[in-house]
Amino acid sequence: MNWRLNDHKKFITNDRNFHNFLLGLGVGSANTVTSKTMFNKLKNYLRKHLIIEPYLSGMAVIFTLHRVAPFEAGKLPSNEHMRISPEFLEQFVNELMKQGYSFINLDRLHEILISGERVSKQVVFTLDDGYKDNFEIAYPIFKKLNIPFTIYVTTSFPNKEALLWWYLLEDLILANDEITLYQNDKYRCHSFEERNDLFLKIRRVILSLEQCDLSNELKRMFSHYDIDWIAKCNELAMSWDDIISLSKDSLATIGGHTKNHYALNKLCKSDIIKEVEGANKLIESKIGKAVSHFAYPFGTRHEVGITEFDVIKELGLKTTTTTRRGPIYKEHVNYLECLPRIMLTENFDMRSIAEIRKKRVVTL
Numbered sequence: 001m002n003w004r005l006n007d008h009k010k011f012i013t014n015d016r017n018f019h020n021f022l023l024g025l026g027v028g029s030a031n032t033v034t035s036k037t038m039f040n041k042l043k044n045y046l047r048k049h050l051i052i053e054p055y056l057s058g059m060a061v062i063f064t065l066h067r068v069a070p071f072e073a074g075k076l077p078s079n080e081h082m083r084i085s086p087e088f089l090e091q092f093v094n095e096l097m098k099q100g101y102s103f104i105n106l107d108r109l110h111e112i113l114i115s116g117e118r119v120s121k122q123v124v125f126t127l128d129d130g131y132k133d134n135f136e137i138a139y140p141i142f143k144k145l146n147i148p149f150t151i152y153v154t155t156s157f158p159n160k161e162a163l164l165w166w167y168l169l170e171d172l173i174l175a176n177d178e179i180t181l182y183q184n185d186k187y188r189c190h191s192f193e194e195r196n197d198l199f200l201k202i203r204r205v206i207l208s209l210e211q212c213d214l215s216n217e218l219k220r221m222f223s224h225y226d227i228d229w230i231a232k233c234n235e236l237a238m239s240w241d242d243i244i245s246l247s248k249d250s251l252a253t254i255g256g257h258t259k260n261h262y263a264l265n266k267l268c269k270s271d272i273i274k275e276v277e278g279a280n281k282l283i284e285s286k287i288g289k290a291v292s293h294f295a296y297p298f299g300t301r302h303e304v305g306i307t308e309f310d311v312i313k314e315l316g317l318k319t320t321t322t323t324r325r326g327p328i329y330k331e332h333v334n335y336l337e338c339l340p341r342i343m344l345t346e347n348f349d350m351r352s353i354a355e356i357r358k359k360r361v362v363t364l
């Protein structure tokens, strides 16, 4: 089948096309009851999740940031990937301004999607987790340039209870030539390359562990070491005072990011709700404002999918974001529980925005 631009729209809105398409695939006669049921199911699925129209109409981009802080020499790339430098952030915003982009917050994006207003070149900045540098470094930059932004707070960060194991693991690997896990599992890490490989290997294992018992699992795993698991949180996380202070500025939106940053697909429905609503209610009680926006922890296909989207949809939030890569189209009004974002990294190429805006409607 040869596609032309706009053919997708005609195709998905025309049942006869679907019939012919399915018959062509050998799905069977569209006249029998079974085939009609199958036809309708497949049609709804394709319309809901795989539509590709229209190619060139991306109206907004939501950027994902984590940390904004100067780079430190000798650190491992996997953690450094979560960081952009203050200089880069400022240059990037200035470049977007020159190119005619507008900066909006998530409430405004929600309003645009709901109203069907036709806009383009809108940018939303979001920062995940609640790192202290968001308050100390990113906020002054956004303030100076008058740019709205959202910080999705994981409440174990300001509660100073979060196990920032990825930084502790990095320190441990960088300070040793060999790592012992559990009773006596030894792993060599002499060179920088070996250290990075080992970090990635252990990270994969930790991410697969039972999330609700992570603290005990980590203690068992690293029983050879005397680790203060909360030290990094005290050093790197925002305080409630920082968050309350931010919430008083109309440029800042405080969103939810669960209590403990667990991968939600590892939890049952009632635990997902406790993680999400528990955190949102705590934030609301601290800042005295409603929390209407939420971001899934991790947010890739490995941690959240349709099941979790359906649970979140029931909670009545205005928007929820994943880390699926893509721009925002008007069609996302039907997918407010799983809006895609674009990760902003230090080597992000402005030209790639044009390419990203040509991508299909990303949902799942």
Ligand SMILES: [Zn+2]
Pocket (backbone or CB within 6 Å): 128, 129, 257, 261, 296, 297, 298
């Ligand atoms: Zn996160």
